[in-house]
Amino acid sequence: MTIKENLNIVITGASSGIGEAIAFEMAKSKHNFFLIARNKERLAKIASKLDEMGNPVHYAIGDVGNSEDVEKISEYIEKAFGDKVDVFVANAGVGFFGNLEDITEEQFDLQFNTNVKGVFLWLKKILPKMKKNNSGQIIVMSSNLGLKTSARASIYVGTKHAVQAMVGSIREELKDTNVKAATINPGSVNTPWFDGKEVDRNKMLSPNDIAKAARFIIEQEETSNIDHIHLLPGKR
Secondary structure (H helix, E strand, C coil), rough: CCCCCEEEEEEEECCCCCHHHHHHHHHHHCCCEEEEEHHHHHHHHHHHHHCCCCCCEEEEEEECHHHHHHHHHHHHHHHHHHCCCCCCEEEECCCCCCHHHHCCCCHHHHHHHHHHHHHHHHHHHHHHHHHHCCEEEEEEECHHHCCCCCCCCCCHHHHHHHHHHHHHHHHHCCCCCEEEEEEEEEEEEEEEHCCCCCCCCCHHHCCCHHHHHHHHCCCCCCCCCEEEECCCCCCC
């Protein structure tokens, strides 16, 4: 792997959990960050810590599934980074679990708007910049459930299978470029996602496990093009 510095890195869902962990993992090598999330207070604290570590940081509050928010924030990113986005991490996501007939229409819409439309809207903004520069790495946070199915998760699984298909397809579109796209497919990760749920969090992956996988993708050699990284908890 090649340790890279001064990359322009954009992360959605950056105010906690996996997004936060990826930011701090990459900050060890000094980069420029643009963080996006819906929780302003948490995001501001993370941005302040990254700044203290010597990493220039910009951040914005918005909903990845809202086209007006995406348009507005993409303009902020252009002011901060110009046309050069080196790494884009689509991490924002939501999930509701239960038998299909118990999932509400509102929960269905929120999952597809965030997990699928949110990726689509941002890739529409980021891909042209990367193609123009003929360089860049896209990482979409998928799930172990993007590679299989599961009871009591039908709609969430549907969103992650959609994301896998989307990334697989753009990889085909990017074949003749130096732009790369990958998914990370973790099993359960010990993040605020599971707050209030009766689950054994001692048997989960840590956010740092996922952050290290993201670093591995970002710092891969030019001779490789990682498709996806599938991580499962060490204790099962």
